[in-house]
Amino acid sequence: MEPFEEAAFADDGGQSEWGGGSDSTASGRLGYMPKERRRSDFQKVRSRARKSSPWPKILIGVVVLALVGGGVWWLMNRPASEGPGDEAGSGLTYSGSEEPCSLVDAGPLESYVDGTEPEAVAAGEQKNSGWVQSCALTYGSPEQALALLEVETTVYETDARASVSYELSTREIGEMVSPWTLVEPAPEVGDEAAAVVRIPEEGGTSNYQLHLQDDNVYLVVRLSLADGAGLDQQGLTDLTSELAQSYLDNLRG
Secondary structure, three states: OOOHHHHHHOOOOOOOOOOOOOHHHHHHHOOOOOHHHHHHHHHHHHHHHHOOOOHHHHHHHHHHHHHHHHHHHHHHHOOHHHOOOHHHHOOOOOOOOOOHHHHOOOHHHHHHHOOOOEEEEEEEEEOOOOEEEEEEEEEOOHHHOOEEEEEEEEEOOOHHHHHHHHHHHHHHHHOOOOOOEEOOOOOOOOOEEEEEEEOOOOOOOEEEEEEEEEOOEEEEEEEEEOOOOOOOHHHHHHHHHHHHHHHHHHHHO
8 A cells, every 4th residue: 555645646547527637627617726826826926016116215204304304403503592681581580601701800819910901701501401511711820820701601591490400519618628718607698698718828829719609600600819919718708708609790791
């Protein structure tokens, strides 16, 4: 006996009951189509259906490019009014300035610089934190300056952000060690203030740092005076506080 597979598919030369070998012709006349052919034709139809028109994709690409290009153009050509001066217009107390040195009233320093005119260096830049501006006034050569005044300001979009920045910065002040001394009580300027001072015992440059927050601004004033200024801690506190208050007044405008 033949195995099952061979018996099932063996060709015994017999004729089909459908008409003596003419079954293919008859099935063609009757409209019959083998499953293999039907499946093949169906797959062709599905393949043609999948090949949709490329125009919708092209149109979508054009729209996306137009939107991206428009956004870039707006960023590059937005009105100048969206610069550092917008904050005050939004109901905030302070707005930034592109000329921060013009806000410094250095009159109180005249008594300690012997008529020397300062060299000013200013900068301003929009950052994620806010508008950051700075002004440095150097009286004399950097190596033998009679005085150095630095005012660094960050103008925020909210009062809360300025307060948080102040809190984070003053934590570092509290950790400063000798020869720096924490000024207590703190200077009375702005909403919050903290300061450290360094006065050499045997002559040399005295240094003072004042950090303060007032509404939506965080301000740092650094003052250095050469030996001979004759100011003690309270004198430096009063002088730096006066410089900081006048700057805030001018910044408020």
